[in-house]
Amino acid sequence: MIDPLSVFLLLLSASTPILFAALGELVVERAGVLNLGVEGMMITGALSGFAVAHATGNPFAGFLGAAVAGAAISLLFAALTQAFLANQVASGLSLTLFGLGMAAMFGKPLEGVKAPPMPAGPFGINWIVWLGLLAVPAIWWFLTRSRPGLVLRGVGENHDAAHALGYDVRLTRLAAIAFGGAMAGIGGAFISIATVLQWTEGMTAGAGWIALAIVVFSNWTAVGVLAGAWLFGGVTVLQLRLQAAGVNVPVQLLSMAPYLATIIVLVLISGRQKYSRRAGAAAPGSLGRNFHALR
Amino acid sequence: MIQFVPRTDASGPWQIATPILAVLATMLTGGLLFALLGHDPVAAIRTIFWDPLFGMAASYSRPQLLVKAAPLILIASGLAVGFRAGVWNIGAEGQYIIGGLCGAGVALALYPLDAFWIFPAMVVAGLAGGWAWGMIPALLRNWFGASEILVSLMLVYVAQRVAAWMAFGPMKNPEGFGFPGSRNLQQYPSASNPELFANTGAHWGVFAALAAVIATWVLMSRHIRGFHIRAAGTAPRAARFAGVRPQVLVAFCLGLSGALAGAAGLFEVAGPAGQVTDKLGTGYGFTAIIVAFLGRLHPVGILLAGLLLALTYIGGELAQLTMQLPAASVQVFQGMLLFFLLGFDILTRFRIVRRVRA
Numbered sequence: 001m002i003d004p005l006s007v008f009l010l011l012l013s014a015s016t017p018i019l020f021a022a023l024g025e026l027v028v029e030r031a032g033v034l035n036l037g038v039e040g041m042m043i044t045g046a047l048s049g050f051a052v053a054h055a056t057g058n059p060f061a062g063f064l065g066a067a068v069a070g071a072a073i074s075l076l077f078a079a080l081t082q083a084f085l086a087n088q089v090a091s092g093l094s095l096t097l098f099g100l101g102m103a104a105m106f107g108k109p110l111e112g113v114k115a116p117p118m119p120a121g122p123f124g125i126n127w128i129v130w131l132g133l134l135a136v137p138a139i140w141w142f143l144t145r146s147r148p149g150l151v152l153r154g155v156g157e158n159h160d161a162a163h164a165l166g167y168d169v170r171l172t173r174l175a176a177i178a179f180g181g182a183m184a185g186i187g188g189a190f191i192s193i194a195t196v197l198q199w200t201e202g203m204t205a206g207a208g209w210i211a212l213a214i215v216v217f218s219n220w221t222a223v224g225v226l227a228g229a230w231l232f233g234g235v236t237v238l239q240l241r242l243q244a245a246g247v248n249v250p251v252q253l254l255s256m257a258p259y260l261a262t263i264i265v266l267v268l269i270s271g272r273q274k275y276s277r278r279a280g281a282a283a284p285g286s287l288g289r290n291f292h293a294l295r
Numbered sequence: 296m297i298q299f300v301p302r303t304d305a306s307g308p309w310q311i312a313t314p315i316l317a318v319l320a321t322m323l324t325g326g327l328l329f330a331l332l333g334h335d336p337v338a339a340i341r342t343i344f345w346d347p348l349f350g351m352a353a354s355y356s357r358p359q360l361l362v363k364a365a366p367l368i369l370i371a372s373g374l375a376v377g378f379r380a381g382v383w384n385i386g387a388e389g390q391y392i393i394g395g396l397c398g399a400g401v402a403l404a405l406y407p408l409d410a411f412w413i414f415p416a417m418v419v420a421g422l423a424g425g426w427a428w429g430m431i432p433a434l435l436r437n438w439f440g441a442s443e444i445l446v447s448l449m450l451v452y453v454a455q456r457v458a459a460w461m462a463f464g465p466m467k468n469p470e471g472f473g474f475p476g477s478r479n480l481q482q483y484p485s486a487s488n489p490e491l492f493a494n495t496g497a498h499w500g501v502f503a504a505l506a507a508v509i510a511t512w513v514l515m516s517r518h519i520r521g522f523h524i525r526a527a528g529t530a531p532r533a534a535r536f537a538g539v540r541p542q543v544l545v546a547f548c549l550g551l552s553g554a555l556a557g558a559a560g561l562f563e564v565a566g567p568a569g570q571v572t573d574k575l576g577t578g579y580g581f582t583a584i585i586v587a588f589l590g591r592l593h594p595v596g597i598l599l600a601g602l603l604l605a606l607t608y609i610g611g612e613l614a615q616l617t618m619q620l621p622a623a624s625v626q627v628f629q630g631m632l633l634f635f636l637l638g639f640d641i642l643t644r645f646r647i648v649r650r651v652r653a
Contacts, residue, residue, distance in 0.1 A: 036444065076634065085299070085645070086637035089383055089444065090588060094637060097581060098630025104623030201623075206452045213445045252460035259452045263435070266446065271439035292301070 007237060012129050013195060015233025017042070017187040017204075019132045021211035022218070022225045023139050024183025029215055030143060031176035032156035032286035036092025037077050039208025040099025041181045042188030045070040047103040049189025050199045051110060059118045059193050063128060063186055070185020071178040073099055078177040082170045085290045096208070104201045115197040128190055133226075135183075140222035152176060156284035159291040169291045184208065206259065213262045217269045219282040228265070235261040299645035309643040314589050314596070317635035318603070324635075325628050334618055342618060343610030343628070356609050358496030362567050364605035365500040366391070366559035368597055370583035372507040373552030375592040376515065380524040381531065382548040386432065386447025387556040388580025389454035390425040394557020395564035396461055397424030399571045402486035403466055403477055413485040417561055418499075425557015426550050428454065433549035437542045443549065451580070459573035466571045477571035480564065488566035500562030504601075507555055512594040520547070556580060578626075585633045604629065 021038050028035050048069035053062025073095065080091040121127035142149040155162040155172045163169050191207070192199055210232055217231075218224025239257040247254070273282065322344070326336030347356040370387050377384045384390075398421035405413055432446040466477040480486045488498045515521035526534040527544050535541065559579065564571060586604050590596030611625030 080634065080637050084638045084641045086640060090633070091637050093385065093584060094630055094633035097585070098627065098634060101623050101626030101628075101630045105621045105627050108621055108623075206449070209445060209448050213442075213449070216442065216445070250460050250464055252456045252463065256453050256456045259449045263441075263446055263449050266449075267435050267439045267441045270435075270441040274440035292299070 011233040015229040019229035020187030022214040024180035028180035034288040037095025040096035041184035045185025045188030046192040050192040066185040066189030067182040070181040074181025313639040361496035368504040368601035369559040371586035373555035375587040377548035389451035390553040390556035391560035392454040393428040394421040394425035395560030398561030421561025426554040429553020481569040
């Protein structure tokens with residue numbers, strides 16, 4: 001029998017990596033930057049978080065290390081797009097390729113090592129899961145109710161106007177990118193430290209790309225991100241349950257489910273945004289465009 | 296104060312100089328990284344970039360250059376056409392896998408029939424498979440406005456699982472003693488893609504790659520569709536006023552790059568790889584993105600960039616054998632190359648002016 005509570009707990013756990021990464025990317029995109037390097041930042045976090053947790057024996061130190069490492073590697077993207085005005089799509093891709101390569105290279109000695117045990121939080125739910133759930137209202141509040149959030153959205157909506165008002169477009173974006181990197185790092189570390197409990201090459205397996213799709217799904221809102229992450233977590237849990245139940249479908253086909261679900265959801269939401277009567281899609285106005293001020 | 300002033304046209308000399316600068320910077324930084332890992336940096340760089348061509352084992356590794364460069368060039372020339380139009384096909388890896396599976400499927404279905412038309416039929420199937428896989432994101436973008444970047448990338452993961460399913464299921468070799476993987480096509484003469492001239496590494500894919508370079512050059516510089524593509528990429532609104540239909544371009548670009556990637560997959564499965572396994576995709580589809588950018592999205596540049604990145608593959612393998620460098624160092628190298636290229640690119644698009652504050 002399937003116990004609904006245990007399924008929900010599994011769902012929470014399966015959705016947490018995506019939730020962190022997508023919340024981070026939400027803030028980045030709200031600042032008008034499209035960072036396709038989420039996958040690269042997640043794998044960086046997964047590796048460095050695991051390495052720190054293993055070295056210190058403290059999983060929480062690992063998450064801190066993952067946040068720092070994710071933010072650090074995101075600064076490469078920030079340098080390319082904010083200082084050198086490089087194309088954001090290409091720069092994000094290169095961050096992903098570079099991150100995957102670096103992690104594979106430095107992760108070799110950690111293969112086969114076990115993660116330190118993680119103390120259970122309130123109600124037996126992992127502390128980091130709680131942190132992710134708390135981050136949803138916090139980011140909602142920041143984006144819609146706080147002054148810095150308003151500036152950030154202004155920068156993302158129309159960077160020329162924000163610049164004319166005297167706000168520092170590049171600095172705002174730099175901060176957003178670093179925050180996105182830290183969040184992606186924590187999300188990646190959750191996979192290695194709290195779920196899989198070891199390091200394997202390429203272990204994020206497209207989670208970063210799914211996070212990007214969930215930001216579109218969310219209509220660029222924090223609550224939407226939570227819904228998207230839970231939807232994805234639900235599909236993952238369902239797929240694993242079906243595998244465990246020995247359904248007569250090849251494992252390889254079942255494991256496509258999260259990716260196919262992401263495509264279907266993306267199509268439905270994009271279609272709604274495209275054909276919706278309300279004028280103006282929810283995407284930030286300056287998304288993906290670089291800012292260059294001539295003084 | 297240093298200021299960047301935008302150029303009206305991209306600087307010609309810098310367009311050629313920046314890829315070279317990027318390669319040099321990558322060598323330098325890569326050397327530094329190897330030194331940090333406790334290897335001799337000079338020896339590592341020489342092993343990767345020099346020894347495969349002129350070193351002790353060059354007679355073995357030189358033919359490998361064409362074997363690795365062919366798929367990269369074939370895929371990248373298709374991708375570059377799309378990138379010029381602002382159509383971001385990031386999922387060439389998936390199209391490569393599906394093309395390979397379709398081509399191999401034709402051969403495995405006909406086994407052990409012996410006929411001259413089998414290999415051409417496989418090529419057609421490879422092209423068609425890659426085209427069809429590329430049309431999925433194209434149609435979803437045209438009909439629903441779904442991002443082709445995300446859809447094409449998700450389809451890579453789907454394609455990888457299709458390949459695994461095929462290798463363990465429908466395409467498994469019935470005489471393979473239960474091991475996963477299909478029959479070896481190298482031992483099936485009608486379906487194999489052999490080395491055509493001894494010790495050159497040149498198989499049919501190499502000629503297809505050259506043909507793709509020439510064809511995309513003609514397309515981009517001599518054909519009205521190429522003009523439309525360039526117009527749509529640089530000034531989408533102006534292009535629409537000139538009668539360019541963006542939906543047609545999206546379908547054309549994703550279809551073309553998908554078909555070429557599919558063909559690359561087929562030549563690989565029938566040739567160097569030999570069989571369908573769950574590791575059919577080896578990352579050529581992603582590396583080809585770097586090739587396209589390093590080659591400045593120009594067919595001739597792509598030819599040279601493909602050869603260079605093929606060299607890093609072979610040199611990386613050599614360095615792994617002789618110096619115990621980690622296998623992933625090639626991937627790091629390739630990622631770094633793209634970083635530096637994108638960074639240096641500011642020199643082609645902006646003039647750097649020094650201005651003294653009054």
